[in-house]
Amino acid sequence: MGGRGAFMGGSSGSVGGDSSLGYDKTYESENGGTVYTEKSRIKQSKINKQEKNKYEKENDMCKHLADNGHDIIHLDDRKLKDGSYDILLDGEKAELKSLKGASNIVREGKDAINKQGADFVVFRFDSFSTKMKREIEKLVDSHIHGCYYVKGESGLQWF
Numbered sequence: 478m479g480g481r482g483a484f485m486g487g488s489s490g491s492v493g494g495d496s497s498l499g500y501d502k503t504y505e506s507e508n509g510g511t512v513y514t515e516k517s518r519i520k521q522s523k524i525n526k527q528e529k530n531k532y533e534k535e536n537d538m539c540k541h542l543a544d545n546g547h548d549i550i551h552l553d554d555r556k557l558k559d560g561s562y563d564i565l566l567d568g569e570k571a572e573l574k575s576l577k578g579a580s581n582i583v584r585e586g587k588d589a590i591n592k593q594g595a596d597f598v599v600f601r602f603d604s605f606s607t608k609m610k611r612e613i614e615k616l617v618d619s620h621i622h623g624c625y626y627v628k629g630e631s632g633l634q635w636f
Contacts, residue, residue: 510543560594
């Protein structure tokens with residue numbers, strides 16, 4: 478990972494501060510979590526409207542994780558040598574997935590681990606149902622783990 482996994486803090490002391498490792502501190506939660514964003518990821522978000530929308534969704538998810546006390550490094554997944562995962566969550570490789578329903582949970586979870594090189598997956602759902610719970614249980618049965626939350630609600634549910 479070119480040393481990126483070891484960086485969890487550093488030289489910038491304020492939100493929006495500049496680090497010496499190609500990251501900007503883009504968010505600091507009152508709950509102790511922080512978000513550092515790779516500068517090239519911020520630059521990528523300015524390419525077009527689609528990239529801007531993707532970045533805003535990912536950034537919102539990173540902030541939610543930080544609000545739950547986690548340290549996040551939001552990566553430019555185009556530059557990774559060991560996969561295409563979105564973030565480091567407390568130093569672990571994770572992929573962000575925002576889904577509306579249950580139909581793609583298992584496929585997206587398996588792809589995050591098997592194709593994108595993540596260690597676990599973070600889901601954001603618009604709402605949560607018993608069908609979604611059953612799909613999450615299928616991931617656990619496949620030895621795929623992570624967490625999820627419902628958009629607009631606080632907290633994280635680990636599986």
